[in-house]
Each structure stands twice: as C-alpha cells, then as structure tokens.
Amino acid sequence: xxxxxxxxxxxxxxxxxxxxxxxxxxxxxxxxxxxxxxxxxxxxxxxxxxxxxxxxxxxxxxxxxxxxxxxxxxxxxxxxxxxxxxxxxxxxxxxxxxxxxxxxxxxxxxxxxxxxxxxxxxxxxxxxxxxxxxxxxxxxxxxxxxxxxxxxxxxxxxxxxxxxxxxxxxxxxxxxxxxxxxxxxxxxxxxxxxxxxxxxxxxxxxxxxxxxxxxxxxxxxxxxxxxxxxxxxxxxxxxxxxxxxxxxxxxxxxxxxxxxxxxxxxxxxxxxxxxxxxxxxxxxxxxxxxxxxxxxxxxxxxxxxxxxxxxxxxxxxxxxxxxxxxxxxxxxxxxxxxxxxxxxxxxxxxxxxxxxxxxxxxxxxxxxxxxxxxxx
Numbered sequence: 001x002x003x004x005x006x007x008x009x010x011x012x013x014x015x016x017x018x019x020x021x022x023x024x025x026x027x028x029x030x031x032x033x034x035x036x037x038x039x040x041x042x043x044x045x046x047x048x049x050x051x052x053x054x055x056x057x058x059x060x061x062x063x064x065x066x067x068x069x070x071x072x073x074x075x076x077x078x079x080x081x082x083x084x085x086x087x088x089x090x091x092x093x094x095x096x097x098x099x100x101x102x103x104x105x106x107x108x109x110x111x112x113x114x115x116x117x118x119x120x121x122x123x124x125x126x127x128x129x130x131x132x133x134x135x136x137x138x139x140x141x142x143x144x145x146x147x148x149x150x151x152x153x154x155x156x157x158x159x160x161x162x163x164x165x166x167x168x169x170x171x172x173x174x175x176x177x178x179x180x181x182x183x184x185x186x187x188x189x190x191x192x193x194x195x196x197x198x199x200x201x202x203x204x205x206x207x208x209x210x211x212x213x214x215x216x217x218x219x220x221x222x223x224x225x226x227x228x229x230x231x232x233x234x235x236x237x238x239x240x241x242x243x244x245x246x247x248x249x250x251x252x253x254x255x256x257x258x259x260x261x262x263x264x265x266x267x268x269x270x271x272x273x274x275x276x277x278x279x280x281x282x283x284x285x286x287x288x289x290x291x292x293x294x295x296x297x298x299x300x301x302x303x304x305x306x307x308x309x310x311x312x313x314x315x316x317x318x319x320x321x322x323x324x325x326x327x328x329x330x331x332x333x334x335x336x337x338x339x340x341x342x343x344x345x346x347x348x349x350x351x352x353x354x355x356x357x358x359x360x361x362x363x364x365x366x367x368x369x370x371x372x373x374x375x376x
Contacts (some may be wrong), residue, residue: 051084053334086130209253250262265311
C-alpha cells in the first residue's frame with residue numbers, strides 16, 4: 001500500500017439546527033475543504049461520445065456547483081472501454097477524455113465547489129443501452145461487447161454472459177484504475193471515489209452472491225476483498241497522499257445470504273485500517289435482481305450511521321434525502337459527515353442555496369442571479 005497521510009478525524013456531534021446549521025459547516029478531508037456538507041452523488045447521464053464528457057456534462061455538473069453544493073461528483077467514469085455501462089458513458093483512458101474533464105473541473109472550482117470523480121468498472125452489468133431506450137443488452141453488432149466478471153455467471157437472464165477474469169485480468173483492471181487516477185489528477189479533480197457498489201465489478205467481487213471463486217480473489221470475506229484492495233493500492237500509487245480517497249459500498253444486498261450491514265462494517269473497518277481511505281459512501285443493493293427493499297426518505301441513513309460509529313470512519317448518507325431539515329438532522333446528530341443528494345438535485349440544481357435560506361445559513365447566490373433572489 002502506498003504511503004499516505006492519515007484520514008481526517010470524524011468530527012464530533014454538531015449542535016442542533018439553528019442560526020448556525022451543521023449542514024453548512026465546512027468539512028476537510030486531507031488538504032481539501034468543502035464549503036458545506038452537501039455532496040452531489042455521481043449520477044449517470046449516458047451522454048458522452050467516445051467516452052468524452054461534453055457540453056451536457058459541463059452544464060449538468062456546473063449547475064450544481066453554482067447552485068451551492070460543497071462537493072460535485074462526476075458520474076461513474078470507466079477506466080476501460082469495456083468498463084462502461086453503456087457506449088455513452090464517460091471514461092478516463094485517453095488524452096481527449098482527460099482534456100474534456102479539465103474544462104469541467106475548472107468551472108466547478110471557479111464556482112466554489114470541490115470537483116470529484118467516481119472511477120468505475122461496470123463488470124457484468126456492462127454493454128447495455130441507455131435506460132430511456134429500455135436499458136437492454138447490446139450485442140457486438142449493436143456497438144456492445146462481452147462484459148467481464150468474477151465468474152461467467154450473468155447478472156440476469158437479460159444480461160450477457162461475462163468472461164471470468166483471471167488473475168492477470170484483475171491486475172489489468174487495477175492498472176487501469178491507476179492510469180485513470182493519474183488522469184483525474186491532471187484533469188483537476190480533488191477527490192476520487194472508487195465504485196464498489198450496485199453490482200458493478202468490485203461489488204460483484206465483494207458479494208458472496210456473485211463471487212463463487214475458490215482462488216485468491218474469492219472464498220472467505222478477506223479474499224473477496226482482495227480485488228478492491230488491489231485497486232485501492234493501484235489508485236493510491238498515482239493519487240497524491242494529500243488528496244482524499246472515498247469508496248462507495250452497497251452496504252446490503254437485500255438478499256438472504258448476501259452482504260448485510262455487519263459485513264459492510266467489517267469491510268469499512270478494513271478500509272479504515274489501511275490509513276488511506278477517507279470516507280465510505282453508503283448506498284445499497286444493485287448486486288442481485290432478487291433484492292427486496294422498500295425505499296423511503298432516508299432509508300439508507302442507518303447504514304452510514306452504523307459504519308461511522310462501529311468502524312470509526314467518516315461516511316456519506318444517501319437515499320431519498322430531499323428536505324433541508326432532514327439533511328440538517330443527519331449531520332447535526334452525527335449520523336453521517338456528508339449528505340449525498342441525487343434526484344432532488346436534478347429537479348432543483350439550486351437546492352443547496354434554497355436549503356441555506358430555509359435553515360438560516362449564509363450561502364450567497366451568484367452575483368449574476370442576485371436580481372432574482374427576492375422572488376425565491
């Protein structure tokens with residue numbers, strides 16, 4: 001494992017909502033300070049061309065930055081062409097992709113937000129169409145490709161049969177994560193998140209439902225973590241010690257015999273012990289089509305709270321958090337260190353500015369919009 005500075009200490013519980021709402025307190029991870037605790041979660045847009053983020057991404061991500069968010073994450077960005085979910089997902093394996101992101105990170109930072117990126121490999125859920133066209137399997141004659149996974153078991157009958165990665169293949173993936181981390185650094189990103197959730201490649205190695213290997217990368221919990229640990233070592237070899245590294249986990253598979261919160265606390269404790277992982281982004285599901293879950297406002301917050309308290313590592317809470325008072329309660333009561341917002345931000349990119357007004361925080365609107373504030 002590469003030498004790295006110690007992760008940021010978990011802040012103590014912050015006072016209840018009032019004139020100084022906790023949601024709008026700055027937070028630091030290593031050398032990076034965000035102006036508030038609002039993180040824009042990675043949201044796939046399926047709008048890149050040849051893996052290159054374009055004007056849509058500039059407007060989409062830039063809108064969240066000028067809307068007052070503290071951290072703005074670019075969507076799941078593939079480290080290899082075959083690691084894309086669809087042919088229209090962005091990547092970071094070429095110079096052109098790197099240059100396109102540099103334009104976007106510059107704008108995000110100029111608006112006072114921290115530019116961040118989620119590096120990903122879709123694994124056995126790759127090679128599908130865009131969701132608004134049904135998300136169906138794309139064969140090679142439709143611009144698709146054969147996906148890869150821990151075994152040759154398909155995610156579902158509607159997905160392609162993947163090629164099982166051998167050890168050399170796993171190491172090639174780790175090398176690709178390292179190369180993309182170097183490109184992310186040069187493109188101006190200040191935080192990297194490694195995607196280990198939602199049934200994509202690294203989650204499929206972590207879960208006993210999808211990883212039935214009997215070698216060094218499968219079997220007991222420690223060996224199922226080996227691929228993730230290899231990737232994190234690779235990323236840290238190119239990602240500076242003074243910049244934060246997050247990991248997104250599916251904290252429950254929501255299927256009997258799959259990962260549960262106890263397993264995820266143990267994984268998070270291992271990541272904390274590495275000394276170079278700064279936060280666990282606590283999501284769930286996506287790894288098995290048999291999952292049974294009931295989504296409601298804040299339904300995944302208990303995962304963030306449990307991992308924060310039991311593993312002693314900062315967390316981000318995500319999952320239908322839409323009201324300023326709810327977000328404030330999560331932070332003020334020490335249940336998580338960040339709230340990760342997604343769908344609510346699609347409907348209102350200026351949600352952080354409106355939340356600040358509702359909670360009594362001082363978060364200035366852009367000068368260009370000052371004339372409209374009286375109408376809000």
